[in-house]
Amino acid sequence: xxxxxxxxxxxxxxxxxxxxxxxxxxxxxxxxxxxxxxxxxxxxxxxxxxxxxxxxxxxxxxxxxxxxxxxxxxxxxxxxxxxxxxxxxxxxxxxxxxxxxxxxxxxxxxxxxxxxxxxxxxxxxxxxxxxxxxxxxxx
Amino acid sequence: xxxxxxxxxxxxxxxxxxxxxxxxxxxxxxxxxxxxxxxxxxxxxxxxxxxxxxxxxxxxxxxxxxxxxxxxxxxxxxxxxxxxxxxxxxxxxxxxxxxxxxxxxxxxxxxxxxxxxxxxxxxxxxxxxxxxxxxxxxx
Amino acid sequence: xxxxxxxxxxxxxxxxxxxxxxxxxxxxxxxxxxxxxxxxxxxxxxxxxxxxxxxxxxxxxxxxxxxxxxxxxxxxxxxxxxxxxxxxxxxxxxxxxxxxxxxxxxxxxxxxxxxxxxxxxxxxxxxxxxxxxxxxxxx
Numbered sequence: 001x002x003x004x005x006x007x008x009x010x011x012x013x014x015x016x017x018x019x020x021x022x023x024x025x026x027x028x029x030x031x032x033x034x035x036x037x038x039x040x041x042x043x044x045x046x047x048x049x050x051x052x053x054x055x056x057x058x059x060x061x062x063x064x065x066x067x068x069x070x071x072x073x074x075x076x077x078x079x080x081x082x083x084x085x086x087x088x089x090x091x092x093x094x095x096x097x098x099x100x101x102x103x104x105x106x107x108x109x110x111x112x113x114x115x116x117x118x119x120x121x122x123x124x125x126x127x128x129x130x131x132x133x134x135x136x137x138x139x
Numbered sequence: 140x141x142x143x144x145x146x147x148x149x150x151x152x153x154x155x156x157x158x159x160x161x162x163x164x165x166x167x168x169x170x171x172x173x174x175x176x177x178x179x180x181x182x183x184x185x186x187x188x189x190x191x192x193x194x195x196x197x198x199x200x201x202x203x204x205x206x207x208x209x210x211x212x213x214x215x216x217x218x219x220x221x222x223x224x225x226x227x228x229x230x231x232x233x234x235x236x237x238x239x240x241x242x243x244x245x246x247x248x249x250x251x252x253x254x255x256x257x258x259x260x261x262x263x264x265x266x267x268x269x270x271x272x273x274x275x276x277x278x
Numbered sequence: 279x280x281x282x283x284x285x286x287x288x289x290x291x292x293x294x295x296x297x298x299x300x301x302x303x304x305x306x307x308x309x310x311x312x313x314x315x316x317x318x319x320x321x322x323x324x325x326x327x328x329x330x331x332x333x334x335x336x337x338x339x340x341x342x343x344x345x346x347x348x349x350x351x352x353x354x355x356x357x358x359x360x361x362x363x364x365x366x367x368x369x370x371x372x373x374x375x376x377x378x379x380x381x382x383x384x385x386x387x388x389x390x391x392x393x394x395x396x397x398x399x400x401x402x403x404x405x406x407x408x409x410x411x412x413x414x415x416x417x
Contacts, residue, residue: 041254115319180393
């Protein structure tokens with residue numbers, strides 16, 4: 001069993017890939033078979049496993065969720081009450097409810113069993129720069 | 140390894156926090172390092188980790204999902220066929236598909252690594268009172 | 279600790295139940311207490327635990343998500359840029375972001391603690407037939 005924290009700096013809404021440091025940590029740990037768990041210590045961003053081949057996928061994801069959950073200044077969101085932390089704050093909590101705060105990836109033959117096109121991302125929902133912590137646990 | 144069941148009574152749609160009994164169970168178990176998993180034995184409610192500072196966040200979450208997935212009596216939902224358990228039933232299954240049925244939180248130094256503002260909630264999607272079971276597993 | 283892969287063939291969008299082979303594997307493994315983790319090696323389908331009593335629930339789920347995230351040929355989706363793999367491809371990635379890629383179910387007394395009405399499904403988001411892999415891990 002081992003744990004560590006990954007620190008990620010974000011600069012606005014969008015997907016930030018961190019597959020490489022995670023796979024490096026798995027390789028370094030020399031765990032033959034096991035389970036990786038990732039946990040995000042925040043309520044206004046998400047963890048995603050998504051296609052890492054075409055960056056347009058990331059742009060489209062960001063735009064879809066921005067359209068589904070627009071800023072609280074949008075007339076369609078006028079019912080929101082938690083607005084004093086900025087127009088992107090409550091939409092960020094809503095997106096954080098719709099996408100994972102924790103994820104599991106099995107380890108087999110010393111490697112994560114990620115599919116060919118799967119990358120690990122932090123999906124930032126806030127506009128301002130943030131420092132984010134992902135706790136990683138191997139069991 | 141240990142397991143227990145948390146029983147929660149709900150009285151209508153909304154978020155019900157149960158962070159305290161969970162953290163108390165972790166403290167009692169004296170596990171220095173490990174992984175907590177929560178699993179919900181139902182298909183019409185969800186588990187959420189969300190901000191526990193301002194109760195308006197909970198109101199806004201409930202209203203957003205009510206607006207995204209309105210009751211089956213709403214004209215926009217006229218295509219629904221599973222309606223005989225009430226207008227809130229199929230929307231409850233849809234919301235249960237969009238939000239977690241299971242969650243993981245690592246344990247470090249004998250404590251859950253929850254962020255400062257993170258609380259653990261059951262999100263009830265049905266109108267009538269329900270008794271809900273959350274199975275907790277420490278490994 | 280043990281692992282295996284479940285192979286599922288899909289033929290169009292919708293829910294495919296595979297509760298039985300999973301519960302059979304748990305029974306065969308004779309694990310008294312533990313945790314099952316399922317992980318999907320793809321970015322255009324999802325894992326779901328949903329009601330297995332009435333098949334109309336599955337139809338309604340498919341239709342809701344099709345309505346929430348229509349094909350990229352729909353005028354409301356004209357902002358999408360990742361469209362060269364077909365009109366159902368980017369919507370599939372979006373749905374894969376909204377629903378689980380990994381799931382946990384505790385094992386107690388040698389059985390999964392699934393609720394009475396809970397079944398395990400792969401939710402296929404692509405139109406064309408696909409072979410899908412679900413990695414299962416018991417710890």
